[in-house]
Amino acid sequence: xxxLPRLSLRAxxxxxxxxxxxxxxxxxxxxGNLADPMIYLFGLGYGLGGLLPxxxxxxxxxxxxxGTVCASTMNAASFEALYSAFSRMHVQRTWEAIMNAxxxxxxxxxxxxLWAAAKATLSGIAILLVIWVLGLIGSPLALxxxxxxFLTGLAFAAxxxxxxxxxxxxxFFMYYFTLFITPMVLLCGVFFPPDQLPPAVQAVAxxxxxTHAVALVRPLLFGEIPSGIVGHVAALLAVAAIAFxxxxxxxxxxxxx
Amino acid sequence: MSPxxxxxxxxxxxxxxxxxxxxxxxxxxxxYGLLGPNGAGKTxxxxxxxxxTMPDSGEIVLAGExxxxxxREARMKIGVVPQFDNLxxxxxxxxxxxxxxxxxxxxxxxxxPKIAELLDFAGLSGKxxxxxxxxxxxxxxxxxxxxxxxxxxxxLLLDEPTTGLDPQARHLIWERLKRLQAQGxxxxxxxxxxxxxxxxxxxxxxxxxxxxxxxxxxRDLIRDNIExxxxxxxxxxxxxxxQREAQAFxxxxxxxxxxxxxxxxxxxxxxxxxxxxxxxxTLHRPANLEDVFLKLTGxxxxx
Numbered sequence: 001x002x003x004l005p006r007l008s009l010r011a012x013x014x015x016x017x018x019x020x021x022x023x024x025x026x027x028x029x030x031x032g033n034l035a036d037p038m039i040y041l042f043g044l045g046y047g048l049g050g051l052l053p054x055x056x057x058x059x060x061x062x063x064x065x066x067g068t069v070c071a072s073t074m075n076a077a078s079f080e081a082l083y084s085a086f087s088r089m090h091v092q093r094t095w096e097a098i099m100n101a102x103x104x105x106x107x108x109x110x111x112x113x114l115w116a117a118a119k120a121t122l123s124g125i126a127i128l129l130v131i132w133v134l135g136l137i138g139s140p141l142a143l144x145x146x147x148x149x150f151l152t153g154l155a156f157a158a159x160x161x162x163x164x165x166x167x168x169x170x171x172f173f174m175y176y177f178t179l180f181i182t183p184m185v186l187l188c189g190v191f192f193p194p195d196q197l198p199p200a201v202q203a204v205a206x207x208x209x210x211t212h213a214v215a216l217v218r219p220l221l222f223g224e225i226p227s228g229i230v231g232h233v234a235a236l237l238a239v240a241a242i243a244f245x246x247x248x249x250x251x252x253x254x255x256x257x
Numbered sequence: 258m259s260p261x262x263x264x265x266x267x268x269x270x271x272x273x274x275x276x277x278x279x280x281x282x283x284x285x286x287x288x289y290g291l292l293g294p295n296g297a298g299k300t301x302x303x304x305x306x307x308x309x310t311m312p313d314s315g316e317i318v319l320a321g322e323x324x325x326x327x328x329r330e331a332r333m334k335i336g337v338v339p340q341f342d343n344l345x346x347x348x349x350x351x352x353x354x355x356x357x358x359x360x361x362x363x364x365x366x367x368x369x370p371k372i373a374e375l376l377d378f379a380g381l382s383g384k385x386x387x388x389x390x391x392x393x394x395x396x397x398x399x400x401x402x403x404x405x406x407x408x409x410x411x412x413l414l415l416d417e418p419t420t421g422l423d424p425q426a427r428h429l430i431w432e433r434l435k436r437l438q439a440q441g442x443x444x445x446x447x448x449x450x451x452x453x454x455x456x457x458x459x460x461x462x463x464x465x466x467x468x469x470x471x472x473x474x475x476r477d478l479i480r481d482n483i484e485x486x487x488x489x490x491x492x493x494x495x496x497x498x499x500q501r502e503a504q505a506f507x508x509x510x511x512x513x514x515x516x517x518x519x520x521x522x523x524x525x526x527x528x529x530x531x532x533x534x535x536x537x538x539t540l541h542r543p544a545n546l547e548d549v550f551l552k553l554t555g556x557x558x559x560x
Contacts, residue, residue, distance in 0.1 A: 008329075013359040020356065021347040093343035099309060100337035101360035101408075102329045256309055257270070 003248055006106040014098060014111025015118070018084075022119065033123035037072040038130065041065060044191070056193050058222060065131045066218035067190030069124055069145065070152060074210055077120035077153040078181055081160025082173045085112050089164065095255070105256060109248055113157050113240075120153030121146065131221070139223030148220070151236045152213040158243035159209070165250035189214040209239045258321055259283055260412040260443045261306060266315035268301055268467075275301045276312070277467035283412070288434070288444040290454040290461035292546075294554055298467035299447035300340060303416055306445075307332060320412060333361060336405030340416040342397045344389050350376060350400055351385040354407055361408040368407065378436075379403035380429060395426025402433060413437065415446040419453060431457060451547040465554040475546050482549045484508050484520040488527050489540040491516050498537060506530055513556055520544065 022029060045061030055063040088094040095108050125146060131137055163176045187201065188194065188210035194202055205211050212232040219226040226232065261283045268276040276298040283289050291299045304310035306319055308328020317324040322331035345353050351372050358368035376382055379399035384392075392400065398418065405413060418434070419427040434457055438444055448454050454461050455475045462472045471478055488507075490498065492515060499517035503510040506527035507519040521527055524541055531539050 010360060010362065013356075013362075016359060017345070017356050020352065024347070092346060093339075093341060094345060096339065097343040097345070097357070098360055100307065100332065100335075100339065101357065102332040102362070103360050104329060256311070 003106050003245060006104045007110055008104070008107055010103045011107040011110035011114065014103065014108050015115045017094075017098075018111070018115040019118075030123065030126055033072065033076055034126050034130065036075075037068045037127055041068050041131075056218075061134075062136045062222070063218075064191065065134075065136045066221045067214055069127050069131070069149065069221075070188075070210060070213040070217050071185050071190045072127055073120045073124040073149050073152045073213070074156045074181065074184070076123040077116045077156035078160045078177070080116035080119050081112065081157040082164055082167075082176065083170065085116070085161065086164045086167055086170065086173075088112075089251075089255075090167075099255075105252055106248055109161060109244070109251060113154065113161065113244060116157035116160065117150055117153030120157070121150045124149035124153070137221050141223050141225070142221045145217045145220045148213060148216045148233075148236075151233065151240070152209070154240040155209045155213075155236045155243070158240045158247060161247035162243055162250060165247050165254055184208050184210045187211075189218070209236060212236050258285075259318070260285055260320060261445060262316075262318045263302070263306065264316040266302065266305060266317065267313045268298075268305060268310065269313055275467050276305065279315075279464065279467060279469055281462050281469065281472065283443055283445060284460075285443055286438070286441055287459045288438050288446065288457050290458035291445070291447040291464055292449065292451075292454045292461050292550065293447075293464035294449060297464045297554075299464060300416055301467075302464075303414055303445075303447060306414065307335070307337065333408065334411050336408065336410035336413045338398075338401050338405050338413065338415040338418050340420065342394075342401060344397055344400060344404070346389045348389065349385065350381060350387045350389065350392070353389065353400065354404055357404045358407045363408065371407065375403040375406060376400075378406070378433065380433075393426075395422050395429065398422060398426065398430060399433070402430070406437075410442070412443045412445065415444065417447055417449070419448070419450065427453070451545065451550060455546045463550060463553055470553045471549070478549050479544055479546060483544045483552055484522050485544055486521045486524040487542055487544050487548055488519040488521060488524055488531070489516055489542070490519060490531065490537050491539070492537045494534070494536050498534060502530070503527075511551075511556065518548075520548070 041061065041064060045064045049060030049064070052060045098108055099105060128142065128145060163173065167173060187197065187205040188208050194205050194211065197205065212235045216226045216229065216232050259282045264280045266276050266279045267274065279298065279302060291302065293299050301310060305312045306317055306324060308325035308331065311325060319331040320334040324331055345356060348356060354372050354375055355365055355368050372385065376384055379402060381396060381400060389397065419430050422430065431453065434444060446457065458475060460472065460474055462469050464470065471482060473481070495515050495517045496512050499510050499512050503517055503519050507521050509520040511518045519527060528539070528541060531537060
């Protein structure tokens with residue numbers, strides 16, 4: 001796919017546009033991103049965790065914390081690449097205005113991709129901070145979770161842009177969340193170790209991007225070096241690159257025919 | 258060098274040819290109009306010129322750059338006012354200009370000093386901090402025009418710039434476009450308003466079904482394509498009268514509903530005859546661009 005020649009640094013002007021909008025509502029936006037994961041973390045972590053012995057060698061709330069970071073990064077990137085990007089593409093015609101300037105569609109999409117990943121990273125970091133304050137982070141190795149969070153954001157932003165490319169309206173996104181995002185939260189080791197699942201389901205889960213994010217972030221928060229780093233990073237990178245290629249082709253067909 | 262040259266442009270969607278071999282060339286400093294009914298291919302032509310739609314064939318040179326190959330470079334030197342408002346609703350008027358300037362690679366320090374002047378031109382002085390949602394339709398369109406000027410373009414492309422505006426707002430836009438032309442800018446606009454085309458354009462092309470059916474100065478188009486005088490005849494009896502009597506006094510008669518349009522070189526005999534028909538009301542006027550347009554593109558609805 002012939003994307004690279006059409007990319008330029010103008011993508012950052014698109015990124016900055018989204019950042020400027022976000023800045024106006026930064027605090028409520030961050031609090032909004034924190035509320036949902038915190039409810040799960042405290043509710044399940046303390047409520048359910050009190051009934052459980054250790055999970056994976058740590059307290060349940062510590063186990064859940066690592067999963068929550070990844071799941072909420074996924075959610076933040078997905079929401080931005082779906083609802084917000086769709087508003088700008090379809091409802092507000094913001095992309096159309098931008099493309100009347102010397103900015104290509106691929107620049108616009110790269111700006112959206114990087115922005116969604118950045119916003120997801122901000123919300124991931126906010127949760128990391130809360131977890132750290134709670135004393136659930138064991139070592140400075142946890143800082144390495146930040147690039148993993150960004151990478152996770154890239155992968156899910158790119159996947160989200162594919163759905164946006166195909167969406168006739170906002171209603172369409174419900175399918176994506178119900179059929180893809182929510183099952184992933186349950187299959188990829190956020191709430192419980194994946195080895196609790198039947199082997200066939202485990203085999204499917206191993207292919208899902210969130211599995212790779214969790215497999216990297218959880219050991220890092222406990223102060224361990226994850227096993228199979230290269231494979232997990234490569235899987236997330238591959239998802240991001242391939243999904244972005246597909247999304248670009250689809251949106252090009254949708255907007256520039 | 259021409260700011261925009263289009264040669265033998267063709268574009269089809271699903272087997273339907275929307276632009277069918279269109280060609281035209283703008284002269285520097287003129288205002289050129291693409292005039293056509295809905296679906297004539299005006300917007301598709303503009304999109305092709307900007308490199309946002311890939312033509313099936315044809316040649317486009319915009320601001321000296323071949324399009325679509327170097328559309329990005331060409332768009333550096335172009336300002337665009339789109340048909341539908343797409344100002345950024347999350348920003349103030351000034352922020353809209355700054356953010357848009359960044360898309361041209363301009364630094365904030367380059368854009369900020371221009372804001373007051375641009376808003377002033379748009380008749381929006383003091384509205385730097387105004388929320389877009391609080392602006393009227395006319396104000397939004399003027400701000401869109403100011404936004405299109407942020408990169409000081411040599412050529413402005415306007416897609417139906419006054420559609421949906423009230424008369425006061427339209428006149429203000431026209432006045433601003435004339436001022437821009439006086440500053441030496443070249444303007445290409447699409448419209449289906451005849452008065453707009455007649456008032457603003459030195460030359461225009463009448464387009465129908467993706468083809469050019471006539472091109473020239475508005476006055477020449479009227480002189481070359483149609484009889485000098487029009488007598489409009491209204492009333493219940495008008496269609497019947499037109500069928501029986503009108504031909505004898507007119508070069509050409511068209512009936513639309515309860516109105517007969519009689520095109521004549523000399524109106525005196527027709528008016529004398531009509532004096533004997535008190536049930537018919539008449540309007541005698543010189544032919545205008547709308548008459549040419551309707552003659553060349555027909556009277557049936559285009560939706």
